[in-house]
Amino acid sequence: MGIINCTPDSFYSPSRVQEGEVLAVAERMVADGAAILDIGGCSTRPGYTPVEEEEEWRRVETALRMIRKAMPEVVLSLDTYRVEVARRALDTFGEMIINDVSGGDEQMYGLVKAYDVPYIITGRPVPEVHGYDKWIEDPGLGFLGSTEADYAALRSLRRGDYPLLVGLSRKSMIYRTLGITPEESLTPTQALHMYALTHGADILRVHDVLPAVQTVRMFTMLDKKTQ
Numbered sequence: 001m002g003i004i005n006c007t008p009d010s011f012y013s014p015s016r017v018q019e020g021e022v023l024a025v026a027e028r029m030v031a032d033g034a035a036i037l038d039i040g041g042c043s044t045r046p047g048y049t050p051v052e053e054e055e056e057w058r059r060v061e062t063a064l065r066m067i068r069k070a071m072p073e074v075v076l077s078l079d080t081y082r083v084e085v086a087r088r089a090l091d092t093f094g095e096m097i098i099n100d101v102s103g104g105d106e107q108m109y110g111l112v113k114a115y116d117v118p119y120i121i122t123g124r125p126v127p128e129v130h131g132y133d134k135w136i137e138d139p140g141l142g143f144l145g146s147t148e149a150d151y152a153a154l155r156s157l158r159r160g161d162y163p164l165l166v167g168l169s170r171k172s173m174i175y176r177t178l179g180i181t182p183e184e185s186l187t188p189t190q191a192l193h194m195y196a197l198t199h200g201a202d203i204l205r206v207h208d209v210l211p212a213v214q215t216v217r218m219f220t221m222l223d224k225k226t227q
Contacts, residue, residue: 001036001077001205002029003169006059007043007051022063023070030074033213036097038205039063040079044101044143057085064093077120083107090115097136101143120165135162136203142171154192159200166196167205169212190215 004017004025017025026037041059042051051059060078067074077097078089086098086108098112099120112119113132121127123140137160139153150173157166168174170185178188190211193204197219206212 001038001165001203002026002032002034002209003079003205003207004029004037004039004063005043006039006041006063017063019059019062023066026067026071026074029209030071032210034209036075036077036203037067038077038079038097038099039067040099041085042080042082044079044081053082053085056080056082057088060085060089061092064089064096068093081108083111087111090117099138101138101140103140126160126162133162136165137162138165138167138205141166141168141173147173147176154195157196157199157201159202163202164200165203165205166193166201168192168196169204169206169208186211194219 004022006017006019006022008016029037039060041056060080064076064078067076075097076093077099078086079099079101080086081100081102089096095115095117097118097120098108100108101122103122103124104119109119109127109129109132112134113129116134118134118136120136120138122138123143126135126137139157141150141153144150144153154168157164169189170182174185174188174192175182186208189208193212193215196204197216204212204216
């Protein structure tokens with residue numbers, strides 16, 4: 001899953017995509033091997049200030065429209081915790097994954113059930129929602145309150161009843177531990193990606209698609225040798 005941040009303030013500055021760059025970035029990610037593109041219009045970095053809902057919608061609507069038109073076959077994911085932004089996207093562009101870092105609420109669960117689309121639930125157990133089973137689980141690395149909590153969650157990672165997504169790309173659990181910057185965090189990110197894959201991860205949410213794809217290929221080769 002390649003990250004496309006249509007924001008001016010995401011924590012990793014090279015991931016901030018200007019409106020005129022969206023399509024080129026999306027095409028490069030798909031060419032590099034991305035299976036899903038995750039579009040966000042409101043940063044959720046530590047200490048973030050949320051943008052107004054209409055501005056978030058404007059950002060993601062523009063990006064989603066361009067990508068849908070140019071690459072209608074690509075699986076899209078919308079990174080939002082706002083029910084109305086998700087609803088407008090589904091009404092306008094059709095089926096896509098909803099990626100909600102807040103963990104959601106009854107309104108959001110009702111929405112994804114009504115539209116019958118996959119939902120990434122972050123940092124909490126899968127709730128009981130009668131008639132809905134398209135969950136994707138995300139342990140919520142980076143949203144657990146401390147580096148220690150992030151590593152504890154990673155150590156206890158396991159594949160359950162639903163697909164497992166891990167999003168740790170260049171996050172503070174890496175750069176604070178090593179005393180480096182997000183820009184210097186590519187190599188340790190891949191090390192933790194390999195760990196996540198060996199412990200059941202199905203989807204890696206990443207800034208750097210090609211290195212992640214290469215890591216997946218190495219994991220696949222190792223996994224074949226153990227079968």
